[in-house]
Amino acid sequence: MFKIEETGPQIQGNDVRFRIDLPGIEQEKGFSAKVYVINKRGQFDVNIAADVYELKPEIASPDEDELWGEIARNRWCSDLIQMESGTYLYRFEISGPEQGNGNKVRSLYFGDPCARETDAGVFSVFHVPVENPAPWEDGTFKLPPLDEVILYELNVAEFGGTFAGVAERIPYLLSLGINVIELLPINSIAEPTRWGYMPIFYFAPEERFGGPAGFRHLVQECHRNGIAVILDMVYAHTDRMFPYQIGYERFFQLWYDDHYSDEDGLHHAPNPLVSAYDNFGKKNDWRMQSAQEFFAAVNAFWLREYHIDGFRYDHVNGYLDRKPIERNGGIDWYSQENRPTFLSLQDLSKATYQESRNYPRFLSTPEEASRIIQIGEDLRESAYQLSPASASAINGCWEKRLSDVAKNMAVGDILLGDLGKELLLTDERFDEMGYTGEKNVGDDTIPAMVVQFIESHDECRLFYMIQNQKDCGDTGFEYRNGLDGQPWWKLQPYAIALMTSVGIPMLWAGQEFAENTGLTEGGMVRVRGFRPLHWDYFYNVESSTDGATVLPLVNLYRKLGNLRRKHAALRATRENAREEYCNLEDKVLVYRRWKNEEVLIIILNFSDQEREIPVPFGHTGIWVDILEASYDNVNEPYSISVSDSSTHELVSIPANFGRILRLES
Incomplete structure (x- = not known):
C-alpha cells in the first residue's frame, strides 16, 4: 500500500x-x-x-x-x-x-x-529542523450545501499573482456572492507560463505562488470568510519531468497493453504510474492498483494537510482504465468507443468521499452526508456523470452545452431556441440517464448538480466573440484593449441567464467586468499564455446617472449573486423550472422558477431595443421586479398587477437586460 x-x-x-x-x-x-x-x-x-x-x-x-x-x-x-x-x-x-x-x-x-x-x-x-506550520484556526468553518454554491474559477497567476494576492481580493469575491473558489492547478510545474495542466509534483503547492505557507494562509483566510476552496487536479496525464517518467526513461520502455503476461491479467509494469499512451502528456495508467493508490493518497493529503474542500477532476474522459481501440493507425481519444469504464473515477471519488467524513467541516451533523465537492470535467456528459448509473461520488460536472449556445449566440448576435433548454436542463438526456439530482454513496444520499457556465479558462471570452463576431481561430491570444465605446452592456442578459439557471453557476474570473481575451482552439500556445486580468475594466469608463465608479456589469453580478443566495426558487431543481415564452426574432425568453410558495418569472431581452413581452403569469397578485428593487437608487421598482391568471400581460423589458419578477401577494 x-x-x-x-x-x-x-x-x-x-x-x-x-x-x-x-x-x-x-x-x-x-x-x-x-x-x-x-x-x-x-x-x-x-x-x-x-x-x-x-x-x-x-x-x-x-x-x-x-x-x-x-x-x-x-x-x-x-x-x-x-x-x-x-x-x-x-x-x-x-x-x-x-x-x-x-x-x-x-x-x-x-x-x-x-x-x-x-x-x-x-x-x-x-x-x-522541520518548520512546523501555525495551527489551523478554521474549526468552525462548514461547507455550504451544494444547492447554495456560487462557484468562481480562477488562475492564481492571472487573478492575484500569488496566494497572498488572491487572499487580498476575498472582499471582492464576497461582494459577488461567491462562496466556493475553484483554483486552476497549483501543483508545481516546469514552466511558469503554463496554466498548470502538466503536473510534476502532486503534493507541493507552486513555490512561485507562495509555496506551502502561502497556500495555507489563503485557505485559512477563505475559510475565515465562509469561502470553500477546491482544487483542479490533473490525474489523466503528466509532464515529461514527472519523476517516475524522467527518472525511468533510460532504463525501461513505457508500456502499452501487450505486456500483460500475468495469468491474472494484472499490470506489473516496472513504472508504477506512467504508460506509453500519449494525449497532452503520457497517460497515467489507472489499470494499475499502484496508480489508484497513489492518487487516492494525493487527495487524502490535500484534505488533511491543507484543509481543501473538494476537487475538480480534469479531463476524466481521458482516464486510461481500459485498452483503447485503435483504428487506421491512430486512436480517437474522444470517440464513444474509447470512453473510459470510469471504474477509476468511481473508486477514487468514493475513497475521497469516505476520507472526507473524518473532517467536521464537511458534516453539518455527524449523521448527515458529507458536503465534499467532487466535480468531473466530462464536457456535455453531465447527465451520465451525475446519474446513479455512474456509480461514483461525483456530485458536480462541467456542462459545456450552455457555453456552446452562448458562444453561438454571441457570434451571430442572435437568440437560439436551445438556450431555455440548457438553462433549465430540460434536455431529455437527463431523463434517459435516470438523473434525479441525487446519488447514493454507501448509505449516504448526496445531491448531484450540473455546473453551468458561459465562460471558462479553456475558451474564448464571450465578450471577445461579441466584439469580433467570430472565434479567435489560430491567432494565439488576442484582445481589444479597453472598454471605452465597447458594448459591454450586451453581456447583461447572459449574466442574468447564468445566475438564474438550474444547477451550480460558475463564473470564470473577469467575466463580471467584460474581460475580452481571445484564445486559440488548438496547439500548445493555448496552455502556455499568460492572460492577466484587466482590473482597469472593473472601473466604469463612462459617466453614470447614479455616480457609479464601478462598471455596471460588476454591480449586476453582485446583485444577482445576492439574489440567488436569498431566493430559494433560484436554486430549485429542474422539476421546478419551465420555459414559458420564446421569440427568436425579438430575442426574448421567459421562464419560471419556483419552490414551495415562492414563484419567480425571469425575462431576458438580448436585443438592442426595449421590448414589450406577453407573459403568462399563471397567478394573480402583485409581481415585483426584485432585480430592479435591489439597486439602491430605485425607490419604486417595476411592478405589475395581474387579476386574471389565464391571460398574458405585457411587460416592458429594457434593451440588453432582463427582469426577475416575484409574486409578492
Missing part, C-alpha cells in the same frame, strides 16, 4: 534520512541510486558543490507491507545524515543498465515524486 507518510526526507532535529520508492529499480539487476543535496544559499554559487549521498535498498521487516499496488515498492534510503540548520534543495539520480543495450548509464536528475515543497527547476525542498 502506498503511504505518503513513509516517503520523503525523514527529519529528526538536525538528522536527515532520505527515502524514495523506486519500483523496478533493483540492486541485484545492476541499479544504484544517489541523492544530491545543497543548501539553498549556495544554489547559484559555482564554488559550492552539492553533497552526494548513496542510497541503499531498505530491508523490510517481516510484517511490513512491501507492495505498492501489485508491484514491489523497492524503497531506497540513505544513512542518517547530520546537517546544519537551513533550507536545502535535493534531487535524485539512478544509475543502471540502459534499455536496449545494457550499458550502464545515469538518469537525468529528477525530483522527489512525493516532495511537499519545491523550488525552481526540478528541485525538491526540505528544512532542517
Whole structure:
C-alpha cells in the first residue's frame, strides 16, 4: 500500500534520512541510486558543490507491507545524515543498465515524486529542523450545501499573482456572492507560463505562488470568510519531468497493453504510474492498483494537510482504465468507443468521499452526508456523470452545452431556441440517464448538480466573440484593449441567464467586468499564455446617472449573486423550472422558477431595443421586479398587477437586460 507518510526526507532535529520508492529499480539487476543535496544559499554559487549521498535498498521487516499496488515498492534510503540548520534543495539520480543495450548509464536528475515543497527547476525542498506550520484556526468553518454554491474559477497567476494576492481580493469575491473558489492547478510545474495542466509534483503547492505557507494562509483566510476552496487536479496525464517518467526513461520502455503476461491479467509494469499512451502528456495508467493508490493518497493529503474542500477532476474522459481501440493507425481519444469504464473515477471519488467524513467541516451533523465537492470535467456528459448509473461520488460536472449556445449566440448576435433548454436542463438526456439530482454513496444520499457556465479558462471570452463576431481561430491570444465605446452592456442578459439557471453557476474570473481575451482552439500556445486580468475594466469608463465608479456589469453580478443566495426558487431543481415564452426574432425568453410558495418569472431581452413581452403569469397578485428593487437608487421598482391568471400581460423589458419578477401577494 502506498503511504505518503513513509516517503520523503525523514527529519529528526538536525538528522536527515532520505527515502524514495523506486519500483523496478533493483540492486541485484545492476541499479544504484544517489541523492544530491545543497543548501539553498549556495544554489547559484559555482564554488559550492552539492553533497552526494548513496542510497541503499531498505530491508523490510517481516510484517511490513512491501507492495505498492501489485508491484514491489523497492524503497531506497540513505544513512542518517547530520546537517546544519537551513533550507536545502535535493534531487535524485539512478544509475543502471540502459534499455536496449545494457550499458550502464545515469538518469537525468529528477525530483522527489512525493516532495511537499519545491523550488525552481526540478528541485525538491526540505528544512532542517522541520518548520512546523501555525495551527489551523478554521474549526468552525462548514461547507455550504451544494444547492447554495456560487462557484468562481480562477488562475492564481492571472487573478492575484500569488496566494497572498488572491487572499487580498476575498472582499471582492464576497461582494459577488461567491462562496466556493475553484483554483486552476497549483501543483508545481516546469514552466511558469503554463496554466498548470502538466503536473510534476502532486503534493507541493507552486513555490512561485507562495509555496506551502502561502497556500495555507489563503485557505485559512477563505475559510475565515465562509469561502470553500477546491482544487483542479490533473490525474489523466503528466509532464515529461514527472519523476517516475524522467527518472525511468533510460532504463525501461513505457508500456502499452501487450505486456500483460500475468495469468491474472494484472499490470506489473516496472513504472508504477506512467504508460506509453500519449494525449497532452503520457497517460497515467489507472489499470494499475499502484496508480489508484497513489492518487487516492494525493487527495487524502490535500484534505488533511491543507484543509481543501473538494476537487475538480480534469479531463476524466481521458482516464486510461481500459485498452483503447485503435483504428487506421491512430486512436480517437474522444470517440464513444474509447470512453473510459470510469471504474477509476468511481473508486477514487468514493475513497475521497469516505476520507472526507473524518473532517467536521464537511458534516453539518455527524449523521448527515458529507458536503465534499467532487466535480468531473466530462464536457456535455453531465447527465451520465451525475446519474446513479455512474456509480461514483461525483456530485458536480462541467456542462459545456450552455457555453456552446452562448458562444453561438454571441457570434451571430442572435437568440437560439436551445438556450431555455440548457438553462433549465430540460434536455431529455437527463431523463434517459435516470438523473434525479441525487446519488447514493454507501448509505449516504448526496445531491448531484450540473455546473453551468458561459465562460471558462479553456475558451474564448464571450465578450471577445461579441466584439469580433467570430472565434479567435489560430491567432494565439488576442484582445481589444479597453472598454471605452465597447458594448459591454450586451453581456447583461447572459449574466442574468447564468445566475438564474438550474444547477451550480460558475463564473470564470473577469467575466463580471467584460474581460475580452481571445484564445486559440488548438496547439500548445493555448496552455502556455499568460492572460492577466484587466482590473482597469472593473472601473466604469463612462459617466453614470447614479455616480457609479464601478462598471455596471460588476454591480449586476453582485446583485444577482445576492439574489440567488436569498431566493430559494433560484436554486430549485429542474422539476421546478419551465420555459414559458420564446421569440427568436425579438430575442426574448421567459421562464419560471419556483419552490414551495415562492414563484419567480425571469425575462431576458438580448436585443438592442426595449421590448414589450406577453407573459403568462399563471397567478394573480402583485409581481415585483426584485432585480430592479435591489439597486439602491430605485425607490419604486417595476411592478405589475395581474387579476386574471389565464391571460398574458405585457411587460416592458429594457434593451440588453432582463427582469426577475416575484409574486409578492
